[in-house]
Amino acid sequence: MVNEPSFRKMITSLNKTVPMIDRRSLATRIKEKMNKDKPIIANLLKKKNVALTTDGWSCRSQHMHYVALTAHFIQNWELKSAVLACRSHSGSSGAVEHRELLNSLLEEYGINKLSVSAIVSDTESTMASFGNMIEQYDGIPWVGCIDHRLQLIAKEAFEDNEDSLNTMTMCRELVGAFHHSDQAMEVLLKLQKGNGRQRAVVLIQDIPTRWWSTFSMIERLLRLKEPVETCINNSMIDASYRLSQEQWGILERMIKVLQPFKFAQKLCEGETYVTSSLVPTLLKQLRSGLSAIVDGHLGNMASVKTLAIKMLGRFDVEFSKHIQGRNFFLLNRRFGNARRSGISEEILVAAALDPRTKSLIGVPVDDGSIDNIWKEVEKRCFALRKEISDETKNDLTYQQIIAPVQTSPFPNYLKEFAALLNANNINHEEECPRRPYNEDEVIRTKISSEIEAFRKEPVLPVLTAKCTDISDVATVADDDDDEHLYDEGQDDGYEFSDPLRWWSVKEKDYPFLSNLASKVLCIPATSAPSERLFSAAGLTLSNDRSRLVPYVAENVVLLRKNWDLLHQCEEEK
Numbered sequence: 001m002v003n004e005p006s007f008r009k010m011i012t013s014l015n016k017t018v019p020m021i022d023r024r025s026l027a028t029r030i031k032e033k034m035n036k037d038k039p040i041i042a043n044l045l046k047k048k049n050v051a052l053t054t055d056g057w058s059c060r061s062q063h064m065h066y067v068a069l070t071a072h073f074i075q076n077w078e079l080k081s082a083v084l085a086c087r088s089h090s091g092s093s094g095a096v097e098h099r100e101l102l103n104s105l106l107e108e109y110g111i112n113k114l115s116v117s118a119i120v121s122d123t124e125s126t127m128a129s130f131g132n133m134i135e136q137y138d139g140i141p142w143v144g145c146i147d148h149r150l151q152l153i154a155k156e157a158f159e160d161n162e163d164s165l166n167t168m169t170m171c172r173e174l175v176g177a178f179h180h181s182d183q184a185m186e187v188l189l190k191l192q193k194g195n196g197r198q199r200a201v202v203l204i205q206d207i208p209t210r211w212w213s214t215f216s217m218i219e220r221l222l223r224l225k226e227p228v229e230t231c232i233n234n235s236m237i238d239a240s241y242r243l244s245q246e247q248w249g250i251l252e253r254m255i256k257v258l259q260p261f262k263f264a265q266k267l268c269e270g271e272t273y274v275t276s277s278l279v280p281t282l283l284k285q286l287r288s289g290l291s292a293i294v295d296g297h298l299g300n301m302a303s304v305k306t307l308a309i310k311m312l313g314r315f316d317v318e319f320s321k322h323i324q325g326r327n328f329f330l331l332n333r334r335f336g337n338a339r340r341s342g343i344s345e346e347i348l349v350a351a352a353l354d355p356r357t358k359s360l361i362g363v364p365v366d367d368g369s370i371d372n373i374w375k376e377v378e379k380r381c382f383a384l385r386k387e388i389s390d391e392t393k394n395d396l397t398y399q400q401i402i403a404p405v406q407t408s409p410f411p412n413y414l415k416e417f418a419a420l421l422n423a424n425n426i427n428h429e430e431e432c433p434r435r436p437y438n439e440d441e442v443i444r445t446k447i448s449s450e451i452e453a454f455r456k457e458p459v460l461p462v463l464t465a466k467c468t469d470i471s472d473v474a475t476v477a478d479d480d481d482d483e484h485l486y487d488e489g490q491d492d493g494y495e496f497s498d499p500l501r502w503w504s505v506k507e508k509d510y511p512f513l514s515n516l517a518s519k520v521l522c523i524p525a526t527s528a529p530s531e532r533l534f535s536a537a538g539l540t541l542s543n544d545r546s547r548l549v550p551y552v553a554e555n556v557v558l559l560r561k562n563w564d565l566l567h568q569c570e571e572e573k
Contacts, residue, residue, distance in 0.1 A: 002020055002021070002022050002023070003022050003023070008020060027549070027552045030552060030555045030556060030559065031551075031552070031555060033555075033559060034555040034558060034559060037559070037562065037566050038109075040566060040569055041082050041084070041109070041562065041565075041566075042109045042110050044075075044082070044565075044569065045071060045073065045082070045109060045110075045111060046110065047115070048073045048074075048075070048115065049073060049074070049115055049116075049117050049518060049519035049522065050071045050072065050073045050111060050115055050116055050117065050522070051071070051072045051073070051116070051117040051118050051119070051120070051522045051523040051524060052069060052070065052071055052072070052084075052116060052118070052119040052120070053068075053069075053070045053072070053119070053120045053121065053524055053526075053527045053528075053529045053530045054067065054068060054069050054070075054098070054102060054119060054120075054121050054527070054530055055067075055068050055121055055122060055127070055527050055530035055531065055534065056068075056089075056093055056098065056126075056127075057534040057537065058093075059537070059538075059541050061541055061542060061543045061545070061546040062541060062546050062548075062550070064088050064089075064090070064550065065088070065089045065090070065093045066086055066087065066088055066089065066534070066537060066550075067085065067086075067087050067089050067098060067101050067102075068083075068085065068086055068530040068533045068534060068537075069083075069084040069085040069087075069102065069105050069530075070082065070083050070084060070529040070530055070533060071083075071084050071111075072271070072522045072523070072524055072529070073522050074500065074518045074521065074522045076504075077500045077501065077503055077504035077507070077518075078500065079271075079272060079273065079274065079500060079521075079522060080565065081271050081529060081565075082562055082565055083529075083533055083557070083558050083561040083562055084105060084109060084558075085105050085554065085558075086533055086534075086537050086553070086554045086557045086558065087101065087105070087550075087554060088550035088551075088553075088554070089101055093126070094126060094129075095126050095127070095129035095130035095133055096133070098126070098127075098130045099130055099133050099134055099137075099138070102119075102134070103138070113138055113139060113140055114139070116140045117141070117346065117519045117520055117522060117523050118140070118141040118142065118143045118344070118346045118520075118523045119131070119134060119140055119141070119142055119143070120142075120143045120144075120145060120523065120524050120525075120526065120527050121142070121144070121145060121527050121530075122144070122145045122148040122527050123144040123145060123148050123149060124148075128144070130142075131144065141344065141345070141346050142344075143276070143344045143346050143347065143523060143525075144344070145525075145526045145527040145528075146265075146268050146279050146525045146526055147211065147265045147268055147269065147525075147526040147527075147528065148526075148527070149318050149319075150261055150264060150265050150286075151211050151212075151265070152314065152318070153261065153311050153314045153315050153318065154212075154215070154258055154261045154262075154311070156307065156310040156311045156314055157254055157257065157258055157307050157310075157311065158206075158214045167243075167247045167250045167251065167254075168214075170241070170243055170247060171217065171218060171221060171243070171251070172205070172206065172217075173241055174221070174228070174237070174241040174242075174243065175203045175204070175205050175206075175217060175221065176205065177237050177238065177241050178202075178203050178228075178231075178237065179203070179205055181236070181237065183236065184231055184236040184237050185202060185203075187231055187234070187236050188202070188203070188224065188227050188228065188231055189202070191226075191227035191230055191231070192224070192227055201220065201223075201224070203217070203220055203221060203224065203228075204216045204217045204220045205217060211265070212262055212265065215255075215258050215259075215262055218251050218254060218255060218258075219255060221251065222248075222251055222252060222255060225248065229242070250304065253304040254304065254307065256293075257289075257290070257293060257304065257307060257308055257311070260285065260286055260289050261286060264282045264285075264286060265526075267282065268282070268525040268526050268528075269526055269528040271524070271528070271529055273496060273498065274350075274354065274498075274499050274500065274521050274522075275524055275525035275526070276346070276347050276350040276351075276520070276521070276523045276524065276525045277347070277350040277351045277353070277354035277356070277357045277499065277521060278351075278354075278356075278357065278525065279343065279347050279351070279525050280343065280347065280348065280351045280357065280360065280361060280362050280363065281351075281357055281361050281362070283319055283343075283362065284361050284362035286315070287312070287315055287319075287320065290308050290311055290312040290315060291312065293305065293308035294308050294309055294312060317341060318341055319341070319342065319343065345376060346520055346523055347523070347525070348360070348363070348373050348376075349373065349376060349377055349380065349516070349520050350520040350521055350523060352373050352374065352377055353377065353513060353516060353517040353520060353521065354460075354499045354517075354521065355457060355459065355460035355499055355502045355503075356459065356460045356461070356462050356497060356499055358454070358455065358457075358459065359459060360373060374451055374455075377451060377513070377516065378444075378447050378448060378451060380516050380519075381447045381450075381451075381512040381513060381515070381516050382440075382443065382444060382447060384512070384515050384516055384519070385443050385447075385512065443512075446512065447512045447513075450510045450511075450512055450513050451513065453509075453510070454510055454513055457506075460497050460499065460502055461497055462496065462497060463496065463497065499517075499521065500521065503517050503518075503521075533557065533561060536557055536560060536561060537553070537557050540553055540556050540557055540560075541553055
């Protein structure tokens with residue numbers, strides 16, 4: 001519209017000095033801005049351990065495939081993130097092509113593969129194959145999205161079976177009837193206002209492709225049970241859509257089964273706090289909850305117990321193994337084109353180095369798995385030893401151990417004694433050769449000492465009293481659909497404790513462990529950052545902007561998502 005002569009004539013008649021930028025000029029300015037900011041992001045990631053998330057997305061308005069790539073890293077013991085790409089990709093969208101594009105993006109930003117802590121994606125077949133390839137050929141650890149796997153377990157609840165009395169089908173039909181009747185929906189809203197509710201809400205229709213939309217549909221339906229039944233009694237909705245009391249009971253118990261899963265998912269989706277280390281504890285709690293239902297602790301309703309048994313069976317396929325009648329996490333990693341079961345080593349190492357979860361709840365004790373995890377920590381610390389600067393090493397360094405005697409502040413008679421001892425050793429060198437100094441041996445000893453001391457540290461509570469002198473730790477954000485699940489207006493004086501804050505204080509005490517902690521604690525538990533990126537891209541590439549050139553669209557999305565990060569970089573300068 002800015003290019004239309006009539007529009008320009010109208011604007012200049014009002015104010016001749018008003019600048020009018022057409023779309024081509026705007027695209028040029030956006031490109032110039034991105035060319036200036038991309039080196040800043042690349043320099044920010046330089047010499048840092050970076051965790052990545054990636055996913056693929058098909059833009060319906062343009063009929064094109066896009067690939068997302070986000071980076072997550074720790075700077076000054078603060079968790080930060082950056083969007084690296086929302087790149088259009090022509091041709092096949094298979095695992096091979098995804099890997100090739102990933103490698104080209106890493107090269108574009110100058111990211112060394114050795115500095116990539118892990119890459120997180122969902123676990124559908126294409127991305128699972130992609131994950132296996134980058135591990136085998138590029139040496140980058142792959143972590144399957146925990147949310148995606150929890151969704152596969154919860155999905156068992158959203159399908160009708162012999163014991164469900166077709167409850168889910170009836171729910172969808174009832175909600176659909178309200179959405180097809182404007183009069184019924186209007187009455188539903190008025191009834192809520194009459195009951196003194198703070199905000200009237202509508203019923204939610206679930207969408208198969210949106211995670212937890214079915215849970216939200218059930219939860220909203222239970223919340224509006226009374227006004228819904230009033231509408232049916234007043235013939236606003238046909239009586240054939242009425243749910244029986246038994247079906248309402250199934251929904252109430254279904255919510256009790258699924259609510260912990262949704263909470264775990266939303267907790268793992270965070271970008272501003274450490275998430276991967278929480279996964280073992282969350283999985284342990286989820287399985288314990290399902291077992292309690294199977295054992296009859298939430299009543300003896302057959303349909304709910306059947307649901308819990310199905311979910312527990314799927315849970316064990318995904319995460320658990322059985323040892324002498326007890327259930328523990330699967331620790332093995334399976335390769336091949338098929339999806340993997342078990343928990344990634346990266347998550348277990350992150351849990352070990354988080355002062356809140358270092359007790360490794362749920363990991364087998366009997367078979368030595370905990371000891372194996374700590375051996376893996378020691379192995380990784382030793383592999384990263386060259387990254388420890390001389391300033392952070394303690395007194396067990398090569399230069400200090402082999403320092404000449406005469407430089408030490410010893411009395412003269414001790415110097416003479418040392419000289420005599422040295423001469424004696426030289427004379428008997430062939431009979432009693434000296435053991436050569438091995439710096440690696442000293443470093444291994446230091447790492448072992450750090451691990452032993454760290455394991456003896458008090459466990460950091462997950463919830464701690466709020467600090468007044470330090471900025472609050474980010475808590476779990478929630479959306480409008482779930483505001484009743486949490487008491488957002490109530491301040492109980494507690495917050496999630498921040499393991500990065502703990503490490504900022506203990507960094508000098510544990511130089512080797514803190515170095516590894518900065519590498520693994522930045523790994524997200526889910527691929528939610530990439531999903532959020534596609535949500536922003538979907539708003540940018542709407543049907544009204546389907547002709548937007550792909551590289552311009554990418555620049556717009558990247559500038560929008562990295563705006564705060566780039567602003568922080570400017571302030572630090």
